Structure formats: structure tokens, C-alpha cells
Amino acid sequence: MSRLSPEQREKRRDLIFGSLLLAFSVVWTGTVYFTVPVGRGVGVGPQAFPLYLGASLIGLSALLLLNAWFAKGQAMDVPDDEEPDMVPIAGWPLARLIVSVCLVIMAYGYLMQSAGFVIATMLVVAFTLWVVVGVRRPVLVVGMSVGITAVSWLVFGQILGAYIPRGTWISLF
Amino acid sequence: MELLFSAATVALAPGALLAVFLGSLLGVIFGAIPGLTFTVAMALVVPVSFSLETAPAIGMLLGTYIGGMTGGSVSAILLGIPGTPSAAATVMDGYALTKRGKASLALGTAVAASAFGGLVSLIVMIVSVDIVAKLALHFGPAETFALLLFGLSTICGLSQRSLLKGLVAGVLGLMIMTIGVDEMEGVRRLTFGTVTLQQGINLLVAMIALFAVPHVIDAFVKYYRSDTPPDGVSDVRVELPTLRDLGKTFWLMLRCSLLGTGIGAIPGTGGPIAAFLAYAHARKVSREPEKFGRGSMEGVVAPESANNAVTGGTMIPLLSLGIPGDPGTAILLSGLLIHGLTPGPMLFIQHPGEIYQIYLAIIVSYLCVVAIQLVGIRFFVQLLRVPAHLLAVGIIVMCGYGSFSIRNSVFDVYTVAILGVLAYGLIKARIPLTPIILGIVLGPSLEREFRTALILSGGDASVFWTSAPTIIFMGLAVVVIGTQVVRSVHATFTPKKSGISRDASVKSEK
Structure with missing residues (x-):
């Protein structure tokens, strides 16, 4: 049975996390857009801040995915708690x-x-x-x-x- | 002077002294046990401090913070395992001194250097915090927004090993705080029709979930991995160094204390960086650099004075600007807010008495920490032998009761459980927790100042880049983020020689 190297583990982890984060941020942004009113008066209303944040998270999670995808072969930090001699619980x-x-x-x-x-x-x-x-x-x-x-x-x-x-x-x- | 006396009457009352002592004791214990950090202790203490008067409550939190910072050196010296990341630099010579049979003197020197560093930083803090606060009085909403944005970007950018993940964490923290009723227009946001979510996610609930629950899970995971508990500590005591010995290292302690204070004043840096820089400095200027790593007392004095001086340094932006520099001060900020003290320039005008109480509480905390270490070291050594998974069971009780007692609400306990599990997932995904908590803490102010600035300017966004302070803070934020981006790109195209972690920030947040 082949074991994943620390770099591969990190890459897989980032891909999974990035995908979950992207899905979450899309759902968040959609929910904010359709359920929170734009507000009234000058300036920005109650919808703006959560909407900006949702959009920012979409961008950041996309970057995280791209970063992980193109990280093939790059040396990455070996997590301290996953030394090879440790018996993992997973x-x-x-x-x-x-x-x-x-x-x-x-x-x-x-x-x-x-x-x-x-x-x-x-x-x-x-x-x-x-x-x-x-x-x-x-x-x-x-x-x-x-x-x-x-x-x-x-x-x-x-x-x-x-x-x-x-x-x-x-x-x- | 009259104000000082009245503050002393409150801060030195028996109840307040007992609270500081209990906080210091808890901080030293949590700091001394590897894996349990003072951040966990502080998150658990905040709900308990709810029922106390302002002075004892703040004193208890300050005691926990200071005790935890000092307590980390106990296991660093005795076991070679830093109790907190800030004590990592102390291991190199502290543990070497233990192996040479000088554990008692090393512990005593660490205690003395810690108290010295802390008190020097307090003096610097008292002098500078007032000046910074007076400057900040001239800030309007746009300037405050730019300042908060700079603080947040520094924390996201400087303290983490991945800028991208730091930013993700910061945005997640800001998102959490938008849940609930919008304070400016009274509109419900993401409450899904429930009443319980209208108040939003309570700050303390989030802190317990983010810091304590992942620790519990981690302790059980390590138990299943059959990690062996630390052993090999025999009977020890604390032996304070002589005044002559301290005199020899006086200038080194002073320099390292000032270094630690300066680093602590920069949000997002913290104890580990200060301690390692001080250690490097001590080695560089030492007459016997070859002794470093083999049991040099200077190698204990330098990091311990620096990492404790960080406590005073972090208080400068916290009290004067309302910007917490690390998880400890973020929790402290929440404690201050609960008791009606809003850090920032107005605090010095509206609550000058409480400011003096804070100063006095810090002094008392250091006295308590020295006394606790001198008298209780034998007890802590026994505590180091208690398996982590058994301590974690006690922490579950503190998590549950602590979250329940905030609003006597079961919903908060459920929230702690769910958010805690999510936080564990974030840690496993290498997402740092500090930016999340700072996003939650700074988020409401950030949004309020942003919207107020736009309302006052009639919707004109140029208000964010027309005054000198906004240009400076926005520019600094761009520089911090830009530097990190350049470093990240450089690191991507430069093969690394070893797999040593760049910093301990992710671990430190547990």
C-alpha cells in the first residue's frame, strides 16, 4: 500500500478544504444577496459588508485551490504532529x-x-x-x-x- | 494622585487580590503544562469573570495572561518541552542547565527575568500608551477604519506561515460577526428566522469553541496514539539568583525587555518572535557565545525577559487603539468590553480610574507569579505528570459550564460544541485561529466605522484616501500584505532545505 508524502497530504488537504470553502462562500454570498435587504439612505447598508466578505472568500478559496493544484512537487511544511513514526488516528x-x-x-x-x-x-x-x-x-x-x-x-x-x-x-x- | 489612591483602594481590596492570585495560579498551571496554553485558560476564565466586579474580573484575566506567559518556562526548563510557544527559546539553555543539575537556579533566574521584563514593559506602556491615545483622539471614522484594517492585515500577514490561509481566517472571523441583528439599521442578517441567532454568535462562545474544544479533541487523539506522558522530573525547587548574578545580566535583561516591548506593540508578532530575537541578540553580544546551547544563564535570561515584556507591549495598541495583538489580548479585550470598558482613546478620558487599576493589577500579577513559583513549584511538577486526556475531561466541564453561564443558554453550549468541531477541522487544514478571533473582535468596529465614514461623507469613498492617517495606515497595510506576497512567491520558486516549520503560530493558538 502506497503512503502519501507530506507534500501530497498537504496538497490533498488544501484541495478538499478549498473546495469546501468555495462551496460555503458561494452559499453564503447567495443567501446574503437574497435574504438581507440592501438598506436605505446614503453609504452602504446591512447587506454590503457580508456580501463583500462572501465575495472575498470566494476569491480567496479559489486562490487556495489554484495554489494547491499547482503546488505539485513543491516542498511544503511538514506538519509537526504528523511525523512518520507517529501512529495516526484517522x-x-x-x-x-x-x-x-x-x-x-x-x-x-x-x-x-x-x-x-x-x-x-x-x-x-x-x-x-x-x-x-x-x-x-x-x-x-x-x-x-x-x-x-x-x-x-x-x-x-x-x-x-x-x-x-x-x-x-x-x-x- | 487622588485618582491613583482611589484606584489602589479598589485594585488592592482583598477580593481583587484573590482574583488576581487565582488568575495567576491558573495561568502558571496552564502555561506550565505542555499543550495547555494560557489562551485556553483565558477563554475559560472570561465567562467565570462575568459574575465578578470590574476590578477583580480584569485582574483575574490579567493574572491568567501574565501567569501563563511566565509558566511556560517551567516545563521548558524541567522537561525540555516549552509549555507555551513563547518559552521555546528558553528550552535551549534552560533544559541544558537542568541536565547539568542547575534546574532550581534556572527556574529562579527565569522567574526573576520574567518579572523584570514584565515590569520594564509596564513602565514603557504607561509612558507610551497615553501618547498614542492622545494622537488617536483626532481620528474620525475613516481613520479608525484604516487603522483597524491595518491591524487586521498585520495579524493576517505577519503571524502565519501562509498569507492566504491567514486572510481566509480573517475573513471567516469577520463573517461570523455579521450574523445577527445589524446594529445600525436593526435588520436581521442570516438568522434564518430564529430568535437565538438574533444576538449573533457570542464572542466568548466563539473563543471557548476556537481554543478549548480543539484542545480537548487533540488530547484524546494523542491518548489514542499512546503518546507517553513526560517523565524524568525529580524533586525541584526555585532558587532565586543573587543580586550580584542579576547585576551581571542587568543590561542584557533591560535590552531584551525593551526589545520584547517593542515587538509586542506590533500586532501579530508576539512572544515566540521576541524570545528568539532576544536569544540571538544575547548570543551575539555574549563574552561566552560558545556556552549557548550548553547551559548558559544568559540564554535563559534573554528570552524570558523578552517574552514577558511582550505582555506590556501588546497592551499599548490594545488600550490606546483597541487593537489586540495576540489571542491573549483579544480575550482580554472581550473581558474589558463585558465590563463596559471599551479600549481606545476615550477609555483614558471616561475611565481613568480603571486604567490605574489595570496598571496595579499587572504589578500585583507579577508579584503573585513570583510567589506562586517560589512556593508552588513542587505542586506544578506533580501536575506535569497528570495525563493530558484526564485534564481534557476537566476542560470539557469548564467549556460546558463556561459557555452556559454567559447567558444561561443551552444554545450557547450547542454552539460551542459545533463551532469547536469546525475549529478542529480548521486547525487540521492548517488555518490559523488568531485571525479568526481577531476578525470576530474587530469586525463590528470595522463595519461600524466603515459605514459611519461613508454616511458622514455622503457616500463619497474618497474619504478613505484623503487624510494623512488613512493614507499612512492603508499604505502600511498594503506594504505588509505586499511584502508577504513577495515572500510567498519567492518561497514558491525557491526549494527549501528542510521541513522545519516557519513558526509556531498555528500551534500556539490552541
């Missing part, structure tokens, strides 16, 4: 990890409002350690979930006097 495992972190944070927000800070924090820390990170030491998982919850409750709520959500399902502390 593809499905990486996507699963990223989605997990995203969902954990979202679930934490939902739980904080409904179950309150204390329950939400304990559950989220335990879940992250056990499921996302894969820690299989119950003492560490329980200790960390209780410890982090207690310390943050103490610092945020008691020392700094910040609002601690109590939840709508059940009220603790």
Missing part, C-alpha cells in the same frame, strides 16, 4: 471521536439545564472517561467524576459566586 475512529466530543458537550448543556449542574457534571465526566476515552478503572472514573464536580461546584458556585443551574427535573444544591 478515518472512522477519528470521526467517531470528534462526534463523541461534540455530542458530549451538547448533552452536558442539555443535562445542565434539565438535571442541574451536579448530576450533569458527574454523568458527563463518568461517560466521557468510560465511553469516549475508554478508561476501565472504576475507582478513577468515580473519583474523577465526584472530584471534578465537587471542586467546580465549590469554585464556581461558592468562591466566585457564579450561578449554578439546579435543573428542572430535580433540584440538588
Whole structure:
């Protein structure tokens, strides 16, 4: 199986990113053009700035694509975190990890409002350690979930006097 | 003088001192742990500072900023891994001194040089910031727009390894800030009929998402790669150098501090550049240049005094013009805005007391940092042994709670999660995050000044190239971008000899 060189990886990355960016900027510009009113009076209205920015991004992403396309054979920076001896995590495992972190944070927000800070924090820390990170030491998982919850409750709520959500399902502390 | 006394009463109150101490402690800890930077700490501290009075809140943020800048030297000296990019130059001689059994003295010298650099830059800042602010008082909307554009172009152009990607990032940041209700005409922009988007993307939410969430993902990725945690640090303490030793390097510290202040005052440059330039200078003027890299104390003094002097330097454009020079000061700016302090020339007229409070908070921060390092170094050494993925779990809690507490809104937590994942994607695509955050911070002012200038001129765009300040700032922006374009073209047609990264800016933004 052939491995991509750092230059090829960089080029592929720039091509993918440039294409996504171009699509995004076109959608942005179109949405601004059709949904934001031009405004009234002298000078420029509310539409102008986002429209200029969208147009600028179209130009920049096109340049990025061209730059990547013609970068064949050019020596490029080797990313520091992708040394050849590193075992990379990519593809499905990486996507699963990223989605997990995203969902954990979202679930934490939902739980904080409904179950309150204390329950939400304990559950989220335990879940992250056990499921996302894969820690299989119950003492560490329980200790960390209780410890982090207690310390943050103490610092945020008691020392700094910040609002601690109590939840709508059940009220603790 | 009366103003100074009243400011001291507020800034030196027990609550304010405790806040500065906590901020400094957090900054030193985050700065000391490789991978965790003070930028992450500051992004997490801002929402917490919400509930505090102005003086403690700003003191806490300043403490985090200064503590983080100093704390980076701990792991640089003990492990040979810079805690922050600014401490990268300290590794060369700091770690060599550790290997020679002089870790305690190296740490002590670094602390002393850091405090010296920081305080020298504070003096320069106090003197110059007022002058710059008085000049800026004469600026109208067109001049301010040109100045902001220059600041943004400098940041996009100077701090990144790819000008194109820096510009892409800057434009993305500016685009984010246009979402929500337009403040001049009250028109909804890109809200898609939702109420939650009418307030736009909250600045703090964006900061947490851009800096903290990618760090969490990165820590888990490295855990799966089975990166081994740093090891080999034995019991250490901080041993301050004698006055005689400090006297020998006094002029070097002073020169490097002034160098760091000057570099810090240029938006987009920052600590790493200052530290490496100071290191090169120290080596050039040293009587024993052959000792550099093998454990020269001058090799620790120079970068540490320079990178800490950057903190004062970056405050000059921040306070006088409202232009943040690095991610740290961008977050600081958001903290100031939350508490009703809008940096710029009017700040000195409307809030002179708060200006003195900021000066005092900086002095207290340095005292706290020295005390924390002297007393707590044994504790930090233990922290360096905690695996990064376990610390990341704690950061998830801070991200979630921090974003929720800004407006008690779950929507903000969801936004952090989604923007954070997108930010991780941007980092993987080698898009620098600093221009994004500065685009978000400077965007509203940029658009407001642009539109106000055109309204005042009756739609005549020549207002942007008729006054001397606009010509100067626009010209400088063109020079900065033009220089980078020439360099990029030159680099494209010149084969490189090694794959060493040109700078650490992308990594530094995590």
C-alpha cells in the first residue's frame, strides 16, 4: 500500500478544504444577496459588508485551490504532529471521536439545564472517561467524576459566586 | 494622585487580590503544562469573570495572561518541552542547565527575568500608551477604519506561515460577526428566522469553541496514539539568583525587555518572535557565545525577559487603539468590553480610574507569579505528570459550564460544541485561529466605522484616501500584505532545505 508524502497530504488537504470553502462562500454570498435587504439612505447598508466578505472568500478559496493544484512537487511544511513514526488516528475512529466530543458537550448543556449542574457534571465526566476515552478503572472514573464536580461546584458556585443551574427535573444544591 | 489612591483602594481590596492570585495560579498551571496554553485558560476564565466586579474580573484575566506567559518556562526548563510557544527559546539553555543539575537556579533566574521584563514593559506602556491615545483622539471614522484594517492585515500577514490561509481566517472571523441583528439599521442578517441567532454568535462562545474544544479533541487523539506522558522530573525547587548574578545580566535583561516591548506593540508578532530575537541578540553580544546551547544563564535570561515584556507591549495598541495583538489580548479585550470598558482613546478620558487599576493589577500579577513559583513549584511538577486526556475531561466541564453561564443558554453550549468541531477541522487544514478571533473582535468596529465614514461623507469613498492617517495606515497595510506576497512567491520558486516549520503560530493558538 502506497503512503502519501507530506507534500501530497498537504496538497490533498488544501484541495478538499478549498473546495469546501468555495462551496460555503458561494452559499453564503447567495443567501446574503437574497435574504438581507440592501438598506436605505446614503453609504452602504446591512447587506454590503457580508456580501463583500462572501465575495472575498470566494476569491480567496479559489486562490487556495489554484495554489494547491499547482503546488505539485513543491516542498511544503511538514506538519509537526504528523511525523512518520507517529501512529495516526484517522478515518472512522477519528470521526467517531470528534462526534463523541461534540455530542458530549451538547448533552452536558442539555443535562445542565434539565438535571442541574451536579448530576450533569458527574454523568458527563463518568461517560466521557468510560465511553469516549475508554478508561476501565472504576475507582478513577468515580473519583474523577465526584472530584471534578465537587471542586467546580465549590469554585464556581461558592468562591466566585457564579450561578449554578439546579435543573428542572430535580433540584440538588 | 487622588485618582491613583482611589484606584489602589479598589485594585488592592482583598477580593481583587484573590482574583488576581487565582488568575495567576491558573495561568502558571496552564502555561506550565505542555499543550495547555494560557489562551485556553483565558477563554475559560472570561465567562467565570462575568459574575465578578470590574476590578477583580480584569485582574483575574490579567493574572491568567501574565501567569501563563511566565509558566511556560517551567516545563521548558524541567522537561525540555516549552509549555507555551513563547518559552521555546528558553528550552535551549534552560533544559541544558537542568541536565547539568542547575534546574532550581534556572527556574529562579527565569522567574526573576520574567518579572523584570514584565515590569520594564509596564513602565514603557504607561509612558507610551497615553501618547498614542492622545494622537488617536483626532481620528474620525475613516481613520479608525484604516487603522483597524491595518491591524487586521498585520495579524493576517505577519503571524502565519501562509498569507492566504491567514486572510481566509480573517475573513471567516469577520463573517461570523455579521450574523445577527445589524446594529445600525436593526435588520436581521442570516438568522434564518430564529430568535437565538438574533444576538449573533457570542464572542466568548466563539473563543471557548476556537481554543478549548480543539484542545480537548487533540488530547484524546494523542491518548489514542499512546503518546507517553513526560517523565524524568525529580524533586525541584526555585532558587532565586543573587543580586550580584542579576547585576551581571542587568543590561542584557533591560535590552531584551525593551526589545520584547517593542515587538509586542506590533500586532501579530508576539512572544515566540521576541524570545528568539532576544536569544540571538544575547548570543551575539555574549563574552561566552560558545556556552549557548550548553547551559548558559544568559540564554535563559534573554528570552524570558523578552517574552514577558511582550505582555506590556501588546497592551499599548490594545488600550490606546483597541487593537489586540495576540489571542491573549483579544480575550482580554472581550473581558474589558463585558465590563463596559471599551479600549481606545476615550477609555483614558471616561475611565481613568480603571486604567490605574489595570496598571496595579499587572504589578500585583507579577508579584503573585513570583510567589506562586517560589512556593508552588513542587505542586506544578506533580501536575506535569497528570495525563493530558484526564485534564481534557476537566476542560470539557469548564467549556460546558463556561459557555452556559454567559447567558444561561443551552444554545450557547450547542454552539460551542459545533463551532469547536469546525475549529478542529480548521486547525487540521492548517488555518490559523488568531485571525479568526481577531476578525470576530474587530469586525463590528470595522463595519461600524466603515459605514459611519461613508454616511458622514455622503457616500463619497474618497474619504478613505484623503487624510494623512488613512493614507499612512492603508499604505502600511498594503506594504505588509505586499511584502508577504513577495515572500510567498519567492518561497514558491525557491526549494527549501528542510521541513522545519516557519513558526509556531498555528500551534500556539490552541
